């Protein structure tokens with residue numbers, strides 16, 4: 001039960017002036033909440049006050065004193081630094097991660113090597129400061145291999161890498177250790193989905209956990225063939241299909257897009273999505289065979305000092321020509337996200353004739 005404290009009761013209209021005066025005099029007990037009841041405020045006091053002291057605070061205004069119960073103020077530290085409560089040196093605090101990825105209720109941090117000896121404490125402090133987070137993970141290495149996944153290390157909270165992430169109202173089942181997912185692509189997923197018309201046939205050649213497919217199927221009565229070589233990614237997409245209300249139809253396929261697209265489509269697809277930025281150029285033959293005249297290829301690749309933007313656009317147009325098709329128009333060209341210092345994931349919308 002909350003403890004009994006001496007109080008000073010004044011009219012709400014005096015609240016701000018009295019609160020400041022009590023604070024200045026060090027008389028307000030800030031561990032307890034100021035309570036209000038029908039236009040009156042009750043200030044919890046450090047000690048019982050003599051009448052002349054109260055007059056020095058409220059002047060000639062009416063007041064009452066007495067004792068009553070007050071609720072404790074809940075003190076949740078707001079920042080990682082606060083939550084660590086002085087356990088790191090000033091230099092170490094400077095190295096704390098300033099940003100993090102939030103995937104559903106999982107936070108993913110990058111802990112610099114110089115403070116890695118404190119990583120468990122940092123994870124625990126992160127949990128204390130962020131009440132809606134259940135799990136804190138640290139990235140272990142870069143995304144690699146054909147499935148574009150990486151390893152994670154548990155810092156604090158529940159030991160899991162699976163969760164449900166929300167993008168523009170779209171529920172996405174994710175397992176960070178099992179299949180590629182980035183929470184930094186939501187704008188791009190939505191941008192493409194908004195372009196799709198009812199009745200379109202869309203082929204998403206590298207669907208991952210199916211974000212493009214889910215966004216599109218929520219917005220239009222289209223048909224989306226969502227292909228990934230990683231069976232875990234498609235298993236997660238199938239889970240998401242059950243928990244979203246979809247207008248369109250998603251056809252999830254576990255396959256190598258190299259063969260699947262060549263064998264199944266012949267200039268009858270309205271839109272091909274090629275979001276595999278480290279490797280998309282290797283699959284333009286397939287996309288060129290599938291896309292219909294006037295269709296759109298959403299092409300993704302990294303651009304930076306090594307691969308400047310204009311050079312990239314010219315390279316893609318040349319590769320398309322080499323595969324027997326032509327770019328009739330370049331639609332939007334967009335920096336999707338910074339993938340490394342001075343390197344961007346680019347999106348290029350190519351209208352094909």
Ligand SMILES: C[S@@+](CC[C@H](N)C(=O)[O-])C[C@H]1O[C@@H](n2cnc3c(N)ncnc32)[C@H](O)[C@@H]1O
Nearest residue numbers: 146147180206207208211228229230256257275
């Ligand atoms: C960058 S991720 C896709 C991201 C996804 N489009 C999104 O927006 O979240 C690339 C994906 O391509 C898949 N992949 C790699 N090679 C493939 C291939 N030959 N055929 C089909 N999928 C492939 C990987 O398993 C991975 O899920």
